[in-house]
Amino acid sequence: MYELNLCHLYPDLLNLYGDRGNIIALQKRAEWRGIKVTVTNLSLGESFIPENYDIVFLGGGQDYEQEIIQEDLLKEKGNEIKNAIENSKVFLCICGGYQLLGKYYKTWEGKEIEFLGALDLWTIGGQKRMIGNMVFECDFLKTEACDGKIVGFENHSGRTYLGTGVKPLGRMLKGNGNNGEDKLEGAIYKNVYCSYSHGSLLPKNPAFTDFLLTLSLKQKYKDFVSLLHLNDDLENLAHNSMVERLL
Numbered sequence: 146m147y148e149l150n151l152c153h154l155y156p157d158l159l160n161l162y163g164d165r166g167n168i169i170a171l172q173k174r175a176e177w178r179g180i181k182v183t184v185t186n187l188s189l190g191e192s193f194i195p196e197n198y199d200i201v202f203l204g205g206g207q208d209y210e211q212e213i214i215q216e217d218l219l220k221e222k223g224n225e226i227k228n229a230i231e232n233s234k235v236f237l238c239i240c241g242g243y244q245l246l247g248k249y250y251k252t253w254e255g256k257e258i259e260f261l262g263a264l265d266l267w268t269i270g271g272q273k274r275m276i277g278n279m280v281f282e283c284d285f286l287k288t289e290a291c292d293g294k295i296v297g298f299e300n301h302s303g304r305t306y307l308g309t310g311v312k313p314l315g316r317m318l319k320g321n322g323n324n325g326e327d328k329l330e331g332a333i334y335k336n337v338y339c340s341y342s343h344g345s346l347l348p349k350n351p352a353f354t355d356f357l358l359t360l361s362l363k364q365k366y367k368d369f370v371s372l373l374h375l376n377d378d379l380e381n382l383a384h385n386s387m388v389e390r391l392l
C-alpha cells in the first residue's frame with residue numbers, strides 16, 4: 146500500500162482563505178485511491194526533518210504573521226528547507242508562504258525584510274490590494290483531458306518578481322497574479338510549486354492536485370506508474386463554471 150506524509154508548516158500562522166482546503170484535497174484524493182495519508186503540523190520552535198515528509202505545504206499569511214515566522218524560518222528550519230528543496234522534495238506554497246521562500250520583502254515604506262532566499266524571487270509591498278477570482282493557464286497541466294486552466298482566488302498587496310532561476314507557474318488570463326504587470330502567476334523551482342491562489346486552489350483544480358500527488362508518489366516509489374481514475378464530474382462542473390464566468 147502506498148503512503149504519503151504531508152507536512153503542514155506553521156498551520157496556526159499561515160492559513161488564510163481556507164488554505165487548509167489544499168491539504169484536505171490532497172488527502173481525500175489520495176485516500177479515494179487507497180493511498181494512506183498522514184498530516185503533521187509543525188510550527189514555531191519545532192524541528193523540520195525533511196526525510197519524514199513527501200509533500201510540504203506552506204499557506205498564506207499577512208505581513209504581521211510573516212514577521213513572526215521570519216526568525217524561526219531562517220534560523221530553526223531554514224537549512225533543512227533549503228536542502229529539501231535542492232533535493233527535489235515536493236512543496237506547495239501559497240501567497241505569504243510563497244513570498245517567504247523568496248529573497249526579501251520590501252514594504253511600501255521601504256523597509257527590507259530578509260526572507261529565506263531558497264528561490265530566486267522577491268516581493269515589493271504595494272498600496273493597492275490585488276483581490277478577486279483569477280484564472281491562469283499552466284502548460285505543464287495540459288493533457289487531452291485538461292486544458293491547463295487553473296481557477297483560484299487571490300488577495301495580496303505584495304508584488305512578486307521572478308529572477309532567472311525560477312519559472313512562472315502559469316500565464317494570467319484574468320486577475321493580477323504575481324504583480325499585475327507581467328501577466329505571470331506563481332513560480333516553479335525543481336519540485337516547488339508556488340501560487341498566489343488560496344485554499345480553493347486544489348479543491349477547484351483536481352488536475353493540479355493529481356499532478357502533485359503523482360509527482361510525490363513517483364519520487365517515493367520507483368514502481369509507481371499512475372493514479373487510479375476518479376469521477377470528477379462535480380469538480381469539473383465547479384471548475385468550468387468559474388472559467389466561463391471569469392473569461
Ligand code: GLN
Nearest residue numbers: 205206208240241302303
Ligand atoms: N503579506 C502578503 C501580502 O499582502 C501576503 C498576503 C497573503 O498571504 N494573502 O502581499
